[in-house]
Structures are given as C-alpha cells and as structure tokens.
Amino acid sequence: MLEPGAVIGILGGGQLGRMLSVAASRLGFRAHIYEPGINPPAGDVAHRVTTAPYEDLAALRAFAASVDVITYEFENVPTAALDALEALRPIRPNRRALAISQERIAEKEFLTGLGLTCAPFAPVGSLADLQTALARIGAPAILKTARLGYDGKGQARIMAAADTVEAWETMQGAPSVLEGFIAFSHEVSVIAARGLDGSVACYDPGENVHQGGILRTTTVPARLSASQRSDAVLIAARILNALDYVGVLGVELFVTPQGLIVNEIAPRVHNSGHWTQQGCAVDQFEQHIRAVAGWTLGDGSRFADVVMENLIGDDIARVPALARERAVSLHLYGKGEARAGRKMGHANRVVRGIT
Amino acid sequence: MLEPGAVIGILGGGQLGRMLSVAASRLGFRAHIYEPGINPPAGDVAHRVTTAPYEDLAALRAFAASVDVITYEFENVPTAALDALEALRPIRPNRRALAISQERIAEKEFLTGLGLTCAPFAPVGSLADLQTALARIGAPAILKTARLGYDGKGQARIMAAADTVEAWETMQGAPSVLEGFIAFSHEVSVIAARGLDGSVACYDPGENVHQGGILRTTTVPARLSASQRSDAVLIAARILNALDYVGVLGVELFVTPQGLIVNEIAPRVHNSGHWTQQGCAVDQFEQHIRAVAGWTLGDGSRFADVVMENLIGDDIARVPALARERAVSLHLYGKGEARAGRKMGHANRVVRGIT
Numbered sequence: 001m002l003e004p005g006a007v008i009g010i011l012g013g014g015q016l017g018r019m020l021s022v023a024a025s026r027l028g029f030r031a032h033i034y035e036p037g038i039n040p041p042a043g044d045v046a047h048r049v050t051t052a053p054y055e056d057l058a059a060l061r062a063f064a065a066s067v068d069v070i071t072y073e074f075e076n077v078p079t080a081a082l083d084a085l086e087a088l089r090p091i092r093p094n095r096r097a098l099a100i101s102q103e104r105i106a107e108k109e110f111l112t113g114l115g116l117t118c119a120p121f122a123p124v125g126s127l128a129d130l131q132t133a134l135a136r137i138g139a140p141a142i143l144k145t146a147r148l149g150y151d152g153k154g155q156a157r158i159m160a161a162a163d164t165v166e167a168w169e170t171m172q173g174a175p176s177v178l179e180g181f182i183a184f185s186h187e188v189s190v191i192a193a194r195g196l197d198g199s200v201a202c203y204d205p206g207e208n209v210h211q212g213g214i215l216r217t218t219t220v221p222a223r224l225s226a227s228q229r230s231d232a233v234l235i236a237a238r239i240l241n242a243l244d245y246v247g248v249l250g251v252e253l254f255v256t257p258q259g260l261i262v263n264e265i266a267p268r269v270h271n272s273g274h275w276t277q278q279g280c281a282v283d284q285f286e287q288h289i290r291a292v293a294g295w296t297l298g299d300g301s302r303f304a305d306v307v308m309e310n311l312i313g314d315d316i317a318r319v320p321a322l323a324r325e326r327a328v329s330l331h332l333y334g335k336g337e338a339r340a341g342r343k344m345g346h347a348n349r350v351v352r353g354i355t
Numbered sequence: 356m357l358e359p360g361a362v363i364g365i366l367g368g369g370q371l372g373r374m375l376s377v378a379a380s381r382l383g384f385r386a387h388i389y390e391p392g393i394n395p396p397a398g399d400v401a402h403r404v405t406t407a408p409y410e411d412l413a414a415l416r417a418f419a420a421s422v423d424v425i426t427y428e429f430e431n432v433p434t435a436a437l438d439a440l441e442a443l444r445p446i447r448p449n450r451r452a453l454a455i456s457q458e459r460i461a462e463k464e465f466l467t468g469l470g471l472t473c474a475p476f477a478p479v480g481s482l483a484d485l486q487t488a489l490a491r492i493g494a495p496a497i498l499k500t501a502r503l504g505y506d507g508k509g510q511a512r513i514m515a516a517a518d519t520v521e522a523w524e525t526m527q528g529a530p531s532v533l534e535g536f537i538a539f540s541h542e543v544s545v546i547a548a549r550g551l552d553g554s555v556a557c558y559d560p561g562e563n564v565h566q567g568g569i570l571r572t573t574t575v576p577a578r579l580s581a582s583q584r585s586d587a588v589l590i591a592a593r594i595l596n597a598l599d600y601v602g603v604l605g606v607e608l609f610v611t612p613q614g615l616i617v618n619e620i621a622p623r624v625h626n627s628g629h630w631t632q633q634g635c636a637v638d639q640f641e642q643h644i645r646a647v648a649g650w651t652l653g654d655g656s657r658f659a660d661v662v663m664e665n666l667i668g669d670d671i672a673r674v675p676a677l678a679r680e681r682a683v684s685l686h687l688y689g690k691g692e693a694r695a696g697r698k699m700g701h702a703n704r705v706v707r708g709i710t
Contacts, residue, residue: 001675004687004700022377025400028674028687028700045380045400278636281684281705290678299681303707319383320356323645326654329636332359332383345359345383350636352658 002068002293004028009067009089013040013049015333015343016073016269019277021045023285029293034063041333042073054081064088071247071292075101075267076148092196092292093247097267100243102148104177107265114238117261119254120180127168130178134164137180143167146175182261184254188222191273192236193287194245196294201287202233203280204302206272208252214341218272218308220279224255231260239265248273248288271343275306278329278348305351316344327351357423357648359383364422364444366436368395368404370688370698371428371624374632376400378640384648389418396688397428409436419443426602426647430456430622431503447551447647448602452622455598457503459532462620469593472616474609475535482523485533489519492535498522501530537616539609543577546628547591548642549600551649556642557588558635559657563607563627569696573627573663575634579610586615594620603628603643626698630661633684633703660706671699682706 002008008024010017013035021031021042030047033040036054043049048066052059060081064070070091075098082098085091091098100107108118122133124143134141143156156167158178168176187210192202207222208215224232236251250270252263273284282290282298290298311318316338322328332345357363363379365372368390376386376397385402388395391409398404403421407414415436419425425446430453437453440446446453455462463473477488479498489496498511511522513533523531542565547557562577563570579587591606605625607618628639637645637653645653666673671693677683687700 004671004674005689005691018380022380022400025373025377025689026686028689030399030689044385044402045377047399281633281681295675296679298678316359319359320650323653324651326636331381334360334380334383334385336360 001295002029005030006068006293007032007047007066008289008292009034009063009070010042010046010073011035011070011077012073013037013042013046014073015041015335015345016271017042018045018333019285019331020071020073020269020288021047023283023289026286027289027293027295029289032063032067034060039336041335044334054078057081057084060084061088069292071268071288072098073268093245093249093267094243097243097245097249101265101267104144104146104148104264108177110242111239111262111265114242116235116238117259119182119261119263122178124168124171124176124178127165130164130168130176131161133178134158134161137178139163140181142179142181143171143176144179145171146177182254182256184256184261186223186255187263188224188232188253188255188260189218189270189272190232190236190251190253191248191270191276191284192233192240192251193248193284193291193297193300194240195291195297196246197296198241199297200237200240201297201300202236203273203276203284203300205229205232205253206275206308208272212341214312214343215271215310216312217310218275220275220302220306228255228260235260235262247291248284271310271346272308274331274346275308275348276300277331278350279304279306303352307349309347309349310343311345311347313338313340313342313344319345322347325349356650357384360385361423361648362387362402362421363644363647364389364418364425365397365401365428366390366425366432366440367428368392368397368401369428370396370690370700371626372397373400373688374629374640374686375426375428375624375643378638378644381641382644382648382650384644387418387422389415394691396690399689409433412436412439415439416443424647426643427453428623448600448604448622449598452598452600452604456620456622459499459501459503459619463532465597466594466617466620469597471590471593472614474537474616474618477533479523479526479531479533482520485519485523485531486516488533489513489516492533494518495536497534497536498526498531499534500526501532537609537611539611539616541578541610542618543579543587543608543610543615544573544625544627545587545591545606545608546603546625546631546639547588547595547606548603548639548646548652548655549595550646550652551601552651553596554652555592555595556652556655557591558628558631558639558655560584560587560608561627561630561663567696569667569698570626570665571667572665573630575630575657575661583610583615590615590617602646603639626665626701627663629686629701630663630703631655632686633705634659634661658707662704664702664704665698666700666702668693668695668697668699674700677702680704 206218561573631638
C-alpha cells in the first residue's frame with residue numbers, strides 16, 4: 001500500500017490523466033505525467049510533467065525512476081516503451097491487459113475464450129481473406145485495422161460485396177479484422193475495478209449514445225433488466241479476474257434480445273464512467289488510483305441518477321448557460337482551442353434523492 | 356466572466372490553496388500560487404508556483420502580471436504587498452474585507468455597526484487601559500493582540516484582576532483588545548458566498564468542535580432552531596453585502612440563549628466548510644472560484660448529513676483504516692511531516708439519502 005507522498009506515474013496527459021492527477025492528490029499522492037505533446041491538460045494539476053516521445057528510452061527510464069508505480073490513461077503505448085518502464089517499476093493495469101486491448105483479434109479471442117459473446121469476426125490479411133470472411137460473416141460488416149491507432153488509418157464499412165476492394169485499399173495492407181454488424185437495441189458500459197488483493201467492485205452500468213463515432217451522453221441507470229444488469233457485472237468481473245487486473249476497466253456491451261455482446265474493453269478509466277464523479281462516493285478516478293496504489297477499493301455504489309454529456313468542440317460556448325443550471329456539475333479540461341470533435345469538458349446532470 | 360484558460364492567482368499555498376487550485380482546474384482555469392514556503396501543498400496541483408516572500412515587490416508584480424484575478428487562502432497578507440498587487444489586478448475578496456479581518460478592533464466595530472452582537476470588548480494600549488477595561492467587562496476575559504499574527508505573539512487568559520500584569524506583559528506592548536467570555540452552548544459557522552453580481556448563497560450552518568484551539572470536527576446539520584438557522588444566514592448575508600464582498604466568507608457564531616453572537620469572520624474558504632465537498636453539488640472551493648471569476652454562484656443546497664473530521668498530526672496513521680470505511684471520503688494534503696498540531700488532511704463521513 002503506497003504511503004501518502006508517493007508518486008504515481010501516468011502515461012498520457014489528456015483529460016483522463018488530468019482527472020487521475022486530481023484524484024491522486026486527494027489521496028495525498030503526487031502525479032508525474034509523461035506526455036509527448038506540450039502543455040497537456042493534466043499538466044495544470046500535476047506535480048511534474050515530462051514532455052518526451054514514447055521512443056525516448058532515456059526519458060522513459062528517468063520517468064520510471066522518479067515514480068513509485070506506473071499507470072496510463074490510454075492503451076496505445078509502444079511495446080518498447082513498456083519494456084523499458086516495466087524493468088524499473090510495476091505497471092498497473094498489467095502488460096497483458098494492454099496487449100489484449102491493443103490488438104483486436106487477440107482481444108476477441110481472449111473474450112470468446114472466456115465464454116463471452118462478441119460480434120462474429122475474422123482476421124483479414126489480404127483481399128482474398130476479406131472476400132472469404134465476408135462470405136461467411138455476411139454484409140453489412142466493418143473492416144478495422146487489427147492494431148489500435150495504426151498510423152491513424154481508419155475503418156471501412158462494407159454494405160455489400162462490391163465494397164470489398166475499396167475497403168481493403170483503405171487498410172493500406174495493414175493486418176485487419178472483419179467484424180459483423182450486431183442488431184442491438186442500445187449500448188451500455190460497465191466500469192469495473194479490481195484491487196491488488198483481488199477484490200472486485202463494479203459501478204452500475206451506464207447507457208451510451210454516440211454521435212459521429214464520439215460518445216455524446218452516458219445515462220445511469222441504463223435500460224436493463226435485473227438479469228441483464230447482473231450479466232453485465234459478471235462479464236466485467238470475469239474479464240478482470242482472467243487478466244489478474246489491477247485498476248479500472250471499461251467494458252462496452254451491446255444489448256440484444258439474445259443477451260449482452262462484448263463490443264470492446266478499455267484497460268483504463270473511461271469516458272462513460274465520468275458520471276461517477278457526481279453519482280458515487282468514490283469516482284472511477286479515485287478508484288483507479290486506490291487500486292494501483294494497493295489501497296482497498298472504495299465505495300462505488302450509486303446514490304444519484306446522472307446524465308453525463310460530453311462538451312465537444314463548440315459546445316464549450318454553452319458553459320455560461322450550463323454554469324447557471326443548478327443540477328449541472330461542470331468539468332472542463334482547460335484545452336485552448338475548441339476544434340471540431342475535440343472533447344473540451346463534460347457536464348454531469350444530476351437527479352438526487354434516491355437511496 | 357473569466358473564460359476557461361484564464362489564470363487565478365492565489366496568495367498562499369497551503370491546503371486551502373490546494374483545494375482552490377483543484378476547483379479552478381475543474382472550471383477550466385489555471386492556478387498560479389504565490390507562497391513564501393518551499394514545496395507548498397498547493398504546488399502539487401497548480402499550473403505554476405512562485406516561491407518568494409511577501410516583501411518581494413518585484414516577484415509580486417510579476418505574479419500579478421501573469422494572472423487575471425487575485426484571491427487568497429489566508430488573511431494575513433501585508434499591506435504593501437496588497438498595494439503592489441492591486442495596482443495591477445483585481446483582488447477578490449476586496450481590501451476592505453481583508454483589512455477588517457486583520458484587525459480585531461476594526462472587525463468588532465464593523466460588526467457592531469451592522470447591528471450584530473459581539474462579545475464585549477475594549478481596546479487596550481497600556482496596563483492602565485487593561486485594568487479599566489477589565490473593571491468594565493469583568494473576568495474571565497481574554498487579551499489578544501489587535502492585529503492578526505503579530506510576530507506570532509499570542510493570547511492571554513485573565514481569570515481575575517491579579518492576572519492583568521502578566522497578561523499585559525505577554526502582549527509585549529502591542530496594541531491589544533480585551534474580550535469578555537461568552538457563555539455559549541456551542542459554536543456554529545456559516546459559510547457564505549457572494550457573486551460579482553451581488554447575489555448571495557449560504558451553506559447550511561455547521562457545528563464546530565475545537566480541541567486545543569484547533570478545529571476538530573464540523574457536523575451538519577448543526578443543532579439550531581429554525582429561527583436560529585435563519586438568523587445565522589441573515590447575519591452572514593448582512594456582512595457580505597456591507598463589505599460588497601466577492602467570494603466565500605466564513606462566519607463563526609456562538610449560540611447563546613440570548614441569540615447568536617459573532618465570534619469572528621474569515622474572508623476566505625474555511626476549514627469548517629470542508630463538509631461541502633461531500634454534502635453539496637458545488638462545494639465552497641468551487642463556489643469561491645466561481646465568485647472571483649465572475650461566474651454565477653452554484654447550487655450550495657445540502658443533500659447529505661456530514662461529519663467533517665480534521666486529521667491532525669499522528670491522525671495520518673489512521674488513513675488505512677479510514678480508507679476502508681465506506682461512508683468516509685478522504686482528502687489528504689500531501690504534507691511530508693506529521694508534526695503535532697499540523698493539519699494533514701480531513702475525512703468527510705457521510706449519511707446520504709436525505710433530500
């Protein structure tokens with residue numbers, strides 16, 4: 001169990017790192033942010049910031065030597081960087097969680113290996129692979145690079161067999177995966193935590209609405225039957241235990257008449273868990289810090305209904321009006337330029353009085 | 356109304372400055388701390404720290420030039436420092452609030468001038484003054500330096516006329532004030548805020564228990580009748596309006612059968628307001644930042660019963676046990692050495708489910 005005054009190293013200085021830094025300070029810890037970009041949002045509330053690329057092994061080693069434990073706000077950290085860090089300090093959540101979430105095929109094989117249901121999928125390494133896979137899975141389907149953030153190359157929808165050539169060209173030869181579409185009524189996510197002692201705590205599932213590929217709102221409670229709610233929590237717990245996970249994990253689930261289907265997992269605090277800041281005694285950020293610091297997990301039971309709304313791009317202009325709404329708690333990220341699609345902050349709209 | 360990205364200058368880098376910094380970040384502002392001591396607690400969560408004494412006018416001017424508005428976490432800022440700062444940037448709360456709270460006689464004359472009741476008092480400039488004053492006010496009484504923090508010289512209790520010579524010598528010739536003892540059943544405090552637009556918001560009064568001159572616990576709700584509760588809020592509002600105050604103010608009140616007696620006022624966020632972090636949508640720190648930034652005040656209505664307990668000195672050893680209590684929210688200040696009497700953190704123990 002880390003003592004107050006210990007230093008938590010955080011890879012990534014965006015808004016998640018920012019809110020993790022604040023949570024660390026609340027428990028008496030200091031945050032040291034490692035971030036390639038200058039003036040990261042987390043820098044405003046961190047004890048220390050290292051500005052260096054993930055390829056700078058000397059900077060990574062100096063960072064590791066200055067901290068007591070290492071965690072991260074995003075999963076796309078290069079393997080060589082992790083090797084350098086892990087030689088010096090524990091990384092929580094562990095390498096296996098990171099490796100699985102960086103690689104879509106490994107993730108799906110891990111999940112189905114646990115007996116969980118994912119969308120039908122097939123690895124694709126060539127146009128011929130893609131045609132075979134589409135024949136099996138059927139259109140519509142979506143082709144994605146197998147690795148996350150592979151030079152920013154994106155995704156391609158395939159509505160019919162005629163789309164295969166163009167879709168495959170979009171991948172620029174990168175190893176890919178074809179995923180079948182799922183007929184789901186809505187998406188929920190479970191934010192769950194596991195401590196160093198193996199104890200597990202799950203937050204109440206939230207219901208997510210996306211717009212243009214970006215999370216727009218998360219609402220708690222989600223529309224789920226009691227058995228769906230229980231299934232969602234058990235799925236998250238099974239994943240945490242299988243990975244010997246330490247920290248907070250986000251699990252996105254599609255709700256279908258045939259049950260819950262795992263969309264993807266994120267080995268970190270998650271945008272769809274921001275509602276916990278107003279809905280729970282211990283929010284996802286403090287819960288994550290407690291876990292990686294080896295503390296006992298905190299009380300994550302929900303005591304309010306909350307709608308979390310992301311403030312994206314020009315939404316920042318709504319802040320004066322939102323600041324006047326009594327039910328709204330604002331969380332702004334201190335980002336300078338309100339570019340389209342950029343997450344500038346979020347607003348938690350709260351209904352209290354439930355027990 | 357300050358825009359996100361603006362810089363809030365905060366004089367003082369203790370735990371109050373630390374929690375003000377976090378609140379500023381939540382609203383998208385950056386905090387710049389001015390603090391003579393090295394490694395201040397607020398430095399862990401501030402965008403920038405200036406380490407310089409209050410006599411360094413060049414450092415003060417550079418600080419002022421780098422911020423958009425100036426506030427403070429403690430009231431004992433030298434006049435020359437304030438003069439230098441005020442020439443460059445607005446100071447909120449204003450100079451008059453500071454001047455009054457720095458000088459006990461001015462404070463009492465201000466309060467009684469508003470029609471409020473204080474303990475009987477008399478200015479004392481000599482032993483003869485003291486003897487005359489004691490004859491009028493009666494023993495027991497307490498002799499205090501008229502100015503706050505006058506070289507750390509303290510206070511002297513006078514239980515009988517025989518104590519006057521020793522008491523006066525304790526003051527070392529400093530202008531002083533004799534205060535009569537009040538027979539009070541308990542002490543409460545009101546944390547109140549006033550916005551730049553003149554709107555006022557008061558938190559529910561808390562009941563304070565001190566030990567050895569240090570606040571030990573604050574409990575909400577306080578033991579007050581409905582009319583006492585109303586009186587307490589009206590007293591705070593009268594003070595705020597009379598001072599054309601902007602920010603959060605703490606008012607300590609003695610509860611007596613004859614009504615509420617004002618003990619003292621503090622022109623800043625106040626230890627007895629820390630319960631608001633778990634009891635209100637907008638806590639005293641965010642409320643203060645909202646006010647000094649010219650935002651509308653937030654919702655300070657109470658939605659939980661809370662007992663705030665200060666963790667003082669060796670109490671820090673109780674943190675592992677407190678971290679396991681489900682009803683407890685911990686707030687640690689990141690201070691290195693747990694000296695006796697040093698405030699290391701606080702714990703808010705919450706009873707939810709009230710509306």
